[in-house]
Amino acid sequence: MNVGRPKDQELPFFGISTIKAATNDFAKANKLGEGGFGPVYKGKLLPQGQEIAVKRLSKISRQGLNEFKNEISVICRLQHRNLVRLLGCCIEAEESILIYEYMPNKSLDSFIFDSTKRVLLDWRKRMNIIEGIAQGLLYLHKYSRLRIIHRDMKTSNILLDCDMNPKISDFGMARIFGDNDTRGQTNRVVGTFGYMSPEYAVDGRFSEKSDVFSFGVMLFEIISGKKNIAFFEADHSLNLLGIAWNLWKEGKSMELMDSTLSSSCSSTEVTRCIQMGLLCVQEKAMDRPTMSDVVSMLSNKTMALPLPKEPAFFSRSSDAESSSSRKRCHSGNDITISDVDGR
Numbered sequence: 001m002n003v004g005r006p007k008d009q010e011l012p013f014f015g016i017s018t019i020k021a022a023t024n025d026f027a028k029a030n031k032l033g034e035g036g037f038g039p040v041y042k043g044k045l046l047p048q049g050q051e052i053a054v055k056r057l058s059k060i061s062r063q064g065l066n067e068f069k070n071e072i073s074v075i076c077r078l079q080h081r082n083l084v085r086l087l088g089c090c091i092e093a094e095e096s097i098l099i100y101e102y103m104p105n106k107s108l109d110s111f112i113f114d115s116t117k118r119v120l121l122d123w124r125k126r127m128n129i130i131e132g133i134a135q136g137l138l139y140l141h142k143y144s145r146l147r148i149i150h151r152d153m154k155t156s157n158i159l160l161d162c163d164m165n166p167k168i169s170d171f172g173m174a175r176i177f178g179d180n181d182t183r184g185q186t187n188r189v190v191g192t193f194g195y196m197s198p199e200y201a202v203d204g205r206f207s208e209k210s211d212v213f214s215f216g217v218m219l220f221e222i223i224s225g226k227k228n229i230a231f232f233e234a235d236h237s238l239n240l241l242g243i244a245w246n247l248w249k250e251g252k253s254m255e256l257m258d259s260t261l262s263s264s265c266s267s268t269e270v271t272r273c274i275q276m277g278l279l280c281v282q283e284k285a286m287d288r289p290t291m292s293d294v295v296s297m298l299s300n301k302t303m304a305l306p307l308p309k310e311p312a313f314f315s316r317s318s319d320a321e322s323s324s325s326r327k328r329c330h331s332g333n334d335i336t337i338s339d340v341d342g343r
C-alpha cells in the first residue's frame with residue numbers, strides 16, 4: 001500500500017533499512033503496544049542511539065491509511081512542548097511508518113488506572129500534567145499555525161516524557177479549520193465513548209468545545225484514578241461525571257479523589273479542579289469555557305469560578321450509548337474506531 005509522499009517537504013524521510021536496523025527488524029521484544037493504526041515499536045537510531053517510537057501502519061487497515069495521511073498533514077506543522085514530536089516518516093514499498101520521539105513513561109492511563117503505578121503521581125505531578133494538557137490544547141485551538149480540533153482527547157493519548165511532562169499524541173482524527181470556521185459536522189462520528197461531548201456523539205457536531213468536554217472527563221479521571229466508562233455505581237447508575245456532580249453539590253468533592261493523593265494535596269485545589277471539570281462537561285457547548293478560560297482558571301488560583309450546570313451524560317439513562325443508538329455512531333467503549341471523513 002503506497003500512500004505517496006506527503007506534500008510538506010519539511011518532514012524528514014527515513015529509509016526502511018534504517019527503521020529495520022533501529023527496531024531489530026521489528027522484533028517482538030521491541031513492541032510497545034498496538035493501537036487502531038497498527039503496532040508501535042521502540043527503536044534506536046544508529047549510530048547516535050537516539051530512542052524513537054515507530055508506528056507501523058498495519059497492512060489491512062484502510063482506515064489507518066486515512067489516519068496516517070491526516071496525522072502527517074496535521075502534526076508536522078506543529079511544535080509545542082506539550083505535543084508529541086513527529087521526527088519523520090517512512091513510505092517505501094508496502095510500508096507506511098511514522099517515527100516519533102520516544103516517551104519512556106508511555107501513556108497517562110498506564111499510571112492513573114494502575115494500582116501500583118498511581119502512587120508515583122502525587123498531586124503536584126497530576127497538576128503539572130493537567131496544566132500541560134491544557135497548554136497543549138490551547139496551542140492547538142488558538143496559537144498554532146493551524147486551528148485544530150483534536151477530536152480524540154483521552155488519557156491513553158497523553159504520553160509522558162522522562163520528567164512526567166504530558167505530550168498530546170494521536171492526531172489521526174484531528175481536523176484543521178480555517179480562521180473563520182469554528183465548527184464542523186460529520187455523519188461519521190469518531191472518537192472514544194466516554195470522552196465524547198453530547199453534540200458530537202449524537203449529532204456529529206464538533207468544535208473546540210468538544211475537546212473541552214473531553215478535557216473535563218480527563219480531569220475527573222486524573223483526580224479520581226477511575227475510568228469514566230467502567231465506573232457505574234451499582235445502585236444509582238451514575239458514571240464518573242454524575243458522581244462528581246452529586247458530590248460537588250453536597251460539598252463533598254474530596255470524596256472523588258484518588259485516596260493515594262490524600263497526603264499530597266490541598267482540598268481547596270482539588271475542589272476547584274473538580275468545579276473546573278464540571279464547567280467543561282456541561283451539556284451545552286456554549287456554557288463550557290474555552291481552553292483560554294481554563295488556562296486562566298488554572299494559573300489564577302484566586303479567580304472566582306462560575307457555577308456549573310448539570311453535566312451531560314451523567315447517568316446511564318442519559319448517556320451517549322442510548323442516545324447514539326438512534327444515530328450512526330462508530331464508537332465502542334474503550335476502542336477508537338478509525339473511521340475518518342475525507343476532507
Ligand SMILES: Nc1ncnc2c1ncn2[C@@H]1O[C@H](COP(=O)(O)OP(=O)(O)OP(=O)(O)O)[C@@H](O)[C@H]1O
Binds near residue numbers: 037053106
Ligand atoms: N511516542 C511514543 N513513545 C512511547 N510509547 C508510545 C509512543 N507512541 C505510542 N506509544 C505506545 O504504543 C502503544 C500503542 O499506541 P497507539 O497510539 O498506536 O494506540 P492507542 O492510543 O493505545 O490506541 P488507539 O489507536 O485506539 O487510540 C501504547 O501503549 C502507547 O503508549
